[in-house]
Amino acid sequence: MTTANERPQSPQSSSRFTVRELVLIGVLTALSVVLQTVVAVGLHMVPIAAIPGLMHGVMAFVSCLVLYVMARKVPRAGTLTIGLTTYGLAVLILKGSVFHSAGLVLGGVAADVFAHLRGGYQGRWTIIAALVLFRVIATAVAQLDKVVKQMTQVHLVWYFIALAILGAAVGAVLGGVAGRRFMDRMERAGVAA
Amino acid sequence: MSRAFVTRLGERHDDDFFEGLDTRVKILTVFVVTTLAIAGPLATQLLLVTFVLALALSAGLWRWAIAAVVFSLLTWMVLVGVATRLQSGGVEDPAGFLVGIMARGNAIFLTAAWLITTTKLYDFGVALESLRVPVAMTLPLTVAVRFIPTLLDEMNGIWDALRVRGLVRSPWDAARHPKRVFDLVLTPAVLRSLRLADELACAAETRGMGGVLRRTPYRPSRMRGKDCVVTAALFGATALCVASAFVVPNDVIAGRINLVVG
Amino acid sequence: MLSVENVDFRYAATAGDVLRGVNLRVAPGELVLLTGPSGAGKSTLLDCVNGLGAAAHGGEFRGCIRFGEEGLGRLAPWERSRVVATVRQNPATQFFQLNVGDELAFTLEYRDLSVGQIAERVASTSRAMQIDHLLHRDIFSLSSGERQRVALAAMHATHAPLLLFDEPTANLDAPATDLMLACMARFKRERRAILVVEHRLDAIRSVADRLVVIDGGRVVYDGPLDALDDEAFCSRHCLRHSRARSFIELPPGAHHPDDARRLSARDVRWVSRRKTVLDNAALLIRGGECVGIRGTNGAGKTSMARALCGLEKKARGRIDLDGREFSPAKMLGRVAYVAQQSDRQLFTDSVRRELSGGGATTETVNELLDRFHLTALADRHPQALSGGERQRVAIAAAMASDPEFLILDEPTGGMDGGRFAALVALLRDLTARGVGLLLITHDLELLHAACDRAVEMREGRVVREWERNEFELLDGAENPPAGSAPKGEGDRKAALKTLTAGFVAANPQR
Structure with a gap:
């Protein structure tokens, strides 16, 4: 039934991420996309969504909460780069937003470099700080989209951009802390160990 | 992003010209258009958006094209209106602003829309791998996009359970008590995701994934005759767009547009 | 033949052995039904055979598992995949691609096969499983019966001689169960060894050749299916009933509407x-x-x-x-x-x-x-x-x-x-x-x-x-009469007939 050359490929030590870890990164990325979409749809129903920076803060909160779970479940250098590159490519495929995608990739790389310099994703505050760095960079780069699309001389837009970055930073801190609490609670209950 | 959109990423139509185009050619097109849209002078951008509109219409994206043009016009009108109210002088250069929002924004948006509506997820992954992107990057992408319909089902199930138990009555409850509802949704959503990830990982391992993540694609990326023709046309159009900037300077176009707009 | 000899298994997170001295044989062309109470070690045994036990759950394995002359015990799950194919309860969590054709090719892409060989295998499998018309479709727009058929086709495409099923009929309706049984019968005729873990015994009994019962990590019965007719035996090992006549009867007057x-x-x-x-x-x-x-x-x-x-x-x-x-x-x-x-x-x-x-x-x-x-x-x-x-x-x-x-x-x-x-x-x-x-x-x-x-x-x-x-x-009332089946599913009996004919046409050597 099976031909002689039909052999699965042999394992190689250079492949640092296992299939299991890569699948987990993919699934949590999908969860991040879905949760952000659901929250964004819900938030658009209320007028407070129009407050400058709030939307970016809430989105940062949701994504960083899930990314915290990702960093704790796969605490390797490169986890956020892979996860956020995946996210960036998914955004590119699903929304066609070039700058949004680029921001996510750059933010992920910066977060991983930061965590690497701090000795990896073992420290909980290191994860939170890496998430804040990611979100600030991602939001800042994503704003280029607006600059290019609008090329406007309306000076107010710069306040919006500053508020978006600030909102993202605050949201990332809160999301990271919420993710930390969530994972601690789940691990104490023996659920997500 | 709807379920229908994910279906579009999976369903194949062999007779579709653009679907059969090598994905690398399409990625190159997006890259060239984005670069020219950002860096190119006015004449280049105007030609560029003409080409992109032709591309979008020939791919059957006329609804996307109309929506993009109408949306950008409305945005321009609203922002110019707001600026005029807030600032005594209004927008300094409404013509430049209109070109920016119409040409740059729409060129990038419509090319990206053309890429995503004519490319299957599998082909995108294979194209990235042929561009030396490791499977370690493309596998999570495939998993993530493939998992979105499953997770949407999960979220619907969780939402229904909340409603039928009386923990949430309507979407307004979520708007009124966002923290409480988010806390309720989070636990089952994350834990179901972790369980489903475990099942999917088990399926991957028992189906032969592991060790060196290298594959022989069933539908490999190949440059065929039509890909070469499209690539040549792309370079030709790029050269034309760039050359146009030397023939027609910025200030001449800006003057004409201001004449029309003003 | 699959030989499981003196297998012990212990999960890293638990104290005791989950499997203790398990012995089991499955011959080519034989379907062995493996059952027993929840937590008895059935799925763990499947995971020991396909390699997931130690790889995925960090367990300690002792004993010997061979298929023919080849020892499987030390191989990783992906290395065993050319010998062993596994279908789990929920097909939706086994698919990796969005498109049916790409999904059939998934396992083959990670073997050293040429593009032509993969394409030929996908084509022959789709003919055999009667899913030619689905090849271009998005998997998530298929009905549950069609998805099940795609999952079985993906298993068929591997040409693995040993097939494992983990509760394959748990959530299936009658037509999908019949399709599953028809495929199992066909796989038996193709001389594949089949091991099925199942709690619902009524349907699977018709295609099974032998019954193995595991309780407390040990094989407590290995023999003919007649044991399922023994009420005391079933109660002792927490088995579900396999025949309508022995189903638990409601006590008279139990309910008062x-x-x-x-x-x-x-x-x-x-x-x-x-x-x-x-x-x-x-x-x-x-x-x-x-x-x-x-x-x-x-x-x-x-x-x-x-x-x-x-x-x-x-x-x-x-x-x-x-x-x-x-x-x-x-x-x-x-x-x-x-x-x-x-x-x-x-x-x-x-x-x-x-x-x-x-x-x-x-x-x-x-x-x-x-x-x-x-x-x-x-x-x-x-x-x-x-x-x-x-x-x-x-x-x-x-x-x-x-x-x-x-x-x-x-x-x-x-x-x-x-x-x-x-x-x-x-x-x-x-x-x-x-x-x-x-x-x-x-x-x-x-x-x-x-x-x-x-x-x-x-x-x-x-x-x-x-x-x-x-x-x-x-009994059997759930099966729709000919001509009344929902659109897309087709008439069940006609589908089974064409499926069988398709297998024969696509596999003339069998």
């Missing part, structure tokens, strides 16, 4: 995306009565239940609850509903909070904990409990608002005999307290054990009804 309390639906209609899901459906449930709904997947069972409890806002029609008339949209919160996946219905971090979440008083919560045997688990995290315990918590939480009617969707999926009996006792207790129950199930044994009446839905309508004394007519 209360005509004063009624939940009735009339002319319920729901059209979704131009497809008629419910077509003037009608249904009656009385207080203290248990009614079972059966029917093929897509017949409208779950949609009917969702309309009754107010989850389908766009459904139209009239629903009477205790004499008051409501539109389906106004039914939310009036009827309790427990869906199949209990883990997505548990939201808090302790069982006690789960029961009190809807505003129940401390007395009510304590009474529910006691009645549902959850007192010892009151402070545990609901998601950390076993599947059966999670389901009990979900039902208890649904009952916290003291509803008069409760709907359960496929409550017996993956249950062993012990958990099944406990669930039936729980349902009887609820009906004795006057609660009206509606069970959506493919499980014939559950209908016999718990229901006073059964109805069948087809194409959005209730088409047949059986009183308790007519239940012997239930």
Whole structure:
């Protein structure tokens, strides 16, 4: 039934991420996309969504909460780069937003470099700080989209951009802390160990 | 992003010209258009958006094209209106602003829309791998996009359970008590995701994934005759767009547009 | 031949051995049915054969597993994949691609095969499994029966000589079960060795050659299937019943339907995306009565239940609850509903909070904990409990608002005999307290054990009804007559016939 050359490929030590870890990164990325979409749809129903920076803060909160779970479940250098590159490519495929995608990739790389310099994703505050760095960079780069699309001389837009970055930073801190609490609670209950 | 959109990423139509185009050619097109849209002078951008509109219409994206043009016009009108109210002088250069929002924004948006509506997820992954992107990057992408319909089902199930138990009555409850509802949704959503990830990982391992993540694609990326023709046309159009900037300077176009707009 | 010799297995997270000195043989062309109580080690044994046991769960393996002359014990799961193919309960969590053709090629792409060889294998498999017309489709737009067929086709494409199935019929309706059995019979004729772990024994019994029972990590029986007819043997090892005549019978006079309390639906209609899901459906449930709904997947069972409890806002029609008339949209919160996946219905971090979440008083919560045997688990995290315990918590939480009617969707999926009996006792207790129950199930044994009446839905309508004394007519009633099957599924018998013919045409060497 099976031909002689039909052999699965042999394992190689250079492949640092296992299939299991890569699948987990993919699934949590999908969860991040879905949760952000659901929250964004819900938030658009209320007028407070129009407050400058709030939307970016809430989105940062949701994504960083899930990314915290990702960093704790796969605490390797490169986890956020892979996860956020995946996210960036998914955004590119699903929304066609070039700058949004680029921001996510750059933010992920910066977060991983930061965590690497701090000795990896073992420290909980290191994860939170890496998430804040990611979100600030991602939001800042994503704003280029607006600059290019609008090329406007309306000076107010710069306040919006500053508020978006600030909102993202605050949201990332809160999301990271919420993710930390969530994972601690789940691990104490023996659920997500 | 709807379920229908994910279906579009999976369903194949062999007779579709653009679907059969090598994905690398399409990625190159997006890259060239984005670069020219950002860096190119006015004449280049105007030609560029003409080409992109032709591309979008020939791919059957006329609804996307109309929506993009109408949306950008409305945005321009609203922002110019707001600026005029807030600032005594209004927008300094409404013509430049209109070109920016119409040409740059729409060129990038419509090319990206053309890429995503004519490319299957599998082909995108294979194209990235042929561009030396490791499977370690493309596998999570495939998993993530493939998992979105499953997770949407999960979220619907969780939402229904909340409603039928009386923990949430309507979407307004979520708007009124966002923290409480988010806390309720989070636990089952994350834990179901972790369980489903475990099942999917088990399926991957028992189906032969592991060790060196290298594959022989069933539908490999190949440059065929039509890909070469499209690539040549792309370079030709790029050269034309760039050359146009030397023939027609910025200030001449800006003057004409201001004449029309003003 | 698969040889499992003196296999012990211990999970890293648990103290004792899960498998102890297990011996098992499966010959080419033989289908061995492996069963036993939950937690006995059945799935662990499958994971030891396909390599997931140690790789995925960090366990310690001792013993020898060979296929033919080749030792499998030291190989990683992906290295075993050319010999072993596994199909799990839920095909949706086994697919990696969005497109059917790409999915069939998935396993082959990670072998050293050429593009031409892969394409040839995909083409021959799609012909053999009669899925040529699905090759270009998106997997997630397929019906559940079509998805099952794609999962089996992906297994077929590997040409693996050893096939493992983990509870393959747990959630299948009758036509999908028949398709599964036809494929298994075909795989047997292709001289593949097949090992099936299953709790629902009624269907699988017809194609099985031998029975192996595991209890407490040991093989306690290895022999003919006749042992399943021994009531004492089945009870001792918590096995489900495999023949209608031996199903648990409801004690006479166990239920006393209360005509004063009624939940009735009339002319319920729901059209979704131009497809008629419910077509003037009608249904009656009385207080203290248990009614079972059966029917093929897509017949409208779950949609009917969702309309009754107010989850389908766009459904139209009239629903009477205790004499008051409501539109389906106004039914939310009036009827309790427990869906199949209990883990997505548990939201808090302790069982006690789960029961009190809807505003129940401390007395009510304590009474529910006691009645549902959850007192010892009151402070545990609901998601950390076993599947059966999670389901009990979900039902208890649904009952916290003291509803008069409760709907359960496929409550017996993956249950062993012990958990099944406990669930039936729980349902009887609820009906004795006057609660009206509606069970959506493919499980014939559950209908016999718990229901006073059964109805069948087809194409959005209730088409047949059986009183308790007519239940012997239930066997096979779920199979739609020729020509009336839902669009896309085709006539079951014709499909099976063409499937069989397709196998022969595509595999002339067999």
